[in-house]
Amino acid sequence: MEKMTSRIQKLELLLKQMDKLHLRDAAEMLNVSEMTIRRDLVSCASSVILLGGYIVKDPKMHGHRGYRIFEQQEKHTAEKMYLGKLAASLIEEGDVVFFDCGSTIPFIATHIDDGLKFTALCCSINAFLALQDKPNCELILCGGHYSRHNAFLNNIQRHSELEMICTNKAFISAAGVDIKQGVTCFNFDEAKAKQKAMAKTQQAFLLVDHSKFNQVEQAYIAELSAFDTVICDQPAPSLFLDKLPKLMCNTLTR
Template sequence: MHETKQERRIRQLVELLHRKEKMHLKEAAKALTVSEMTLRRDLIEPHAGLSVIGGYIINNQRHEDDFTYCLREQHESHVREKAEMGKCAAGLIKPNDTVFFDNGTTVVHIIHAIDDNIPFTGVCFSLNVFLALKNKPNCSPILCGGGFDPQCNHFYPISENNELDDLRIDIMFASAAGVDGRLGVTCYALTEIPYKRQALRQSQSVVLVVDSSKLGVVRKAVVCQLPAIDQVICDVSLPAEWRAMLGTDEQRGAR
């Protein structure tokens, strides 16, 4: 039977994602020399274990658990909230700032919202975040390397020295898998901790960007306590006791 153009594209996508759990839609479209909209139409319904979630093509068969998590994170209402928070956070970046971007889907929304005319240095340790940064025309991206955690798609240091050592950061945009008034900011994986904590120490301003689904949630890996955060950008107002821990300065409250 003759292979249709759509079937050929899907076969090529399967080959591209053979050893990957996901690929940025823009990267896939460039590899196949078609538009992103064409691939979105191809995958309106999942084909060959592939689906479009947010801005990524997901290989469902490779990491079923990761796919379930990604579906939850990319729920439509949360995407809208994260996009709004991303715009608010991006407005804090000044020309020629050095900015550390944590991992997570919320951080990618910040990068998308940055004015393409603003020159800045973007520092990260997540492969997905790096792919977003390299598409900003006036960004000088720095990817912190080391060992690679394939489940979380990020790098972690394996020696005493790393790319962050010689950097002083103007703004750190921190993410979280959980935020609790007593137990602080937490994340899923212990491999996330080293770069996050080093960036916290070397940043002039730490901005936590988190949606309300993470409030009151505690994950296993501790990043920091709330007093280490200078400002919180959220889609709801924080509880009064958390505001007290952050301080009384209006700029340090929820936005």
């Protein structure tokens, strides 16, 4: 019963970040069979239901749509799951890691071994909620003004934790990767936070799925050369091969 409750809680957490989750993807994330999840949803009262092969919020308990971190939050779930596996494989005992606010973050947290001891620094509610479930994670949440549309905390003090804490790894998400315009995202405050995190880390990892290449958004983060490694679900387009730093993809079985 305890394991069932834990699985349901993780599904509820994920559905705070997206509108729907395919049953197959949920089973892979939780490392159980699709039938197990079906039984969980039937046996345990919760705020999520199975509808047409997708796990969604129960409309009886959710009278309105909540915010979505990004405009297309529910898309590319399989790719984000794969990126999460790749990123989690890089986290080692004793690491001090910055986790960005992107929708891939819950998938990274899901794949981190519960026995691993590490410190996590984040400045978004979605990252905090995903990482708080890790029993050996020392979790630091940067404070500030809460932005509802992206669950982000913008610092209001002169100096923030991002400027005071040196990490050895930082996972940075982006909405666009372009040869001329560099790496971009939707929000200017997010871009500033990403820049601060990159300035205080030893290794900066860019997490993007293949759909982000040749895309440009309004808020500039950095040039591609500012990152040590790009983590992607597929090989990058040929035009990017000479511009990319180390590329990490297709090294784990999906």
